[in-house]
Amino acid sequence: MTVRVRFAPSPTGMFHVGGARSALQNWIYAKQQGGVFVLRIEDTDAARNKPEWTEGILSALDWIGISRGSYEGPYFQSANAGEHRAAAARLHESGRAYYCDCTREDVQARTGSQYQGYDGYHRDRGLAPGPGHALRFRTPDEGATVVVDLIRGEPTFENKLIEDFVIARGDGSPVFLLANVVDDMTMGITHVIRAEEHLPNTPKQQLLWEALGVKPPIWAHVPVVVNEKRQKLSKRRDKVALEAYRDEGYLAGAMRNYLMLLGWAPSGDREIVPWSVIEDEFRLDEVNLSSAFFDEKKLRAFNGEYIRALPVAEFVDACQPWLTGTGTIAPPPWQPEEFDADAFAAVAPLAQTRIAVLSEIVPNVDFLFLASPLIDEAAWTKTMKDGSAELLDDAVAAFEALDSWDAESLKSTLEAVGAERGLKLGKTQAPVRVAVTGRTVGLPLFESLEVLGRERTLTRMRAARLRLV
Known part of the structure; x- marks a missing residue:
């Protein structure tokens, strides 16, 4: 049997980091088993799909290493609507x-409780199909359904x-539960790896698989991803969009590595490991x-x-999008x-040791490329105190006299x-x-001044001195 797994996101918003983790887990499992990774876009929510x-889903998968052409699909759930209706029939x-x-009110009136589930009122009444008539599955009265789960037993x-x-x-359109099952059957899915919320x-x-005469897949429900308050990550409350992390300057390798540690760990006392180790x-x-x-601070440290x-x-090369705005x-x-x-190449090794995300490169090097620096007024107020004007005068004079304009000098x-x-270098x-x-x-500082050059450095120091008049 060829293992076939699927990742089935809905195109209703930005790509969730929890979805990215599920995609990677499915991807690795399929690769380990010599199987097939299937991408299915569950696009039946016409009001919210765009x-x-x-395209955002495809681009996000590309970014984390699941590239187009390396998987089967994408398929679209809406294209299988005929099969969904046929299965219902x-x-x-x-x-x-x-x-x-x-209606919900009918059930509440009969049961006397808004919390009571459906009471099976129409089970044996032979109601014909028609407008407003929903189709319900007849759940067995006895026995139990045992789910074989690779994680949960x-x-x-x-x-x-x-x-x-x-x-x-009531309008005849199948609900998600049935559509999802029929799609998995149609695509020959053998293993369903997804979050425990399902x-x-x-x-x-x-029960639907069995009623339709097909052997159910093997299930694997991975733990849900939560925030620091142990609440499920929410698009409304938490920073969950993979694209946001990408555009902030997180590296794909760091993100892949970190996502795979959400609920699992490689052997030994280590967390940052080559992707080949994780795949193995x-x-x-x-x-x-x-x-x-999902600890964003830890992810940031990983990225650094x-x-x-x-x-x-x-x-x-990695910094170019932030340097050019592409x-x-x-x-x-x-x-x-x-x-x-050339100026950026000269300071790049210095910047590389000091930033945790690539977007931080801009405030670290902007002084090199602007006609005048962007002054942080809070920093100015804190630093430019009594004696600063005279100190700048002396520094300008000393720098003007230098024969060699290098960091050490x-x-x-x-x-x-x-x-x-009587000042230490830090204060000076x-x-x-x-x-x-x-x-x-x-x-x-001194390496920065060397790259900035004598003329621009002295011009800025003189301008600051004039501001202190």
């Missing part, structure tokens, strides 16, 4: 489903506790049952490690003609200026840094 969301004809025209559900659930609406629906879906070691039966905490591990040339990345504050590739010269005032260089870069923190 073509750009579908077969279930009705075989007596496994029946029509019902009860064999969860067992008593059939008497499963109400006769709707499989087609587990309550699994016995219903398994990942096992569904080793996935934890407890909820997986991945950035620092890049060869410098690759780091320079694609979905916002343009930088400088004009294209102001950018100096600049450092020793400014140290001497500070020593005459603070006004110079703000005058030249506009900020109190950034790349190593």
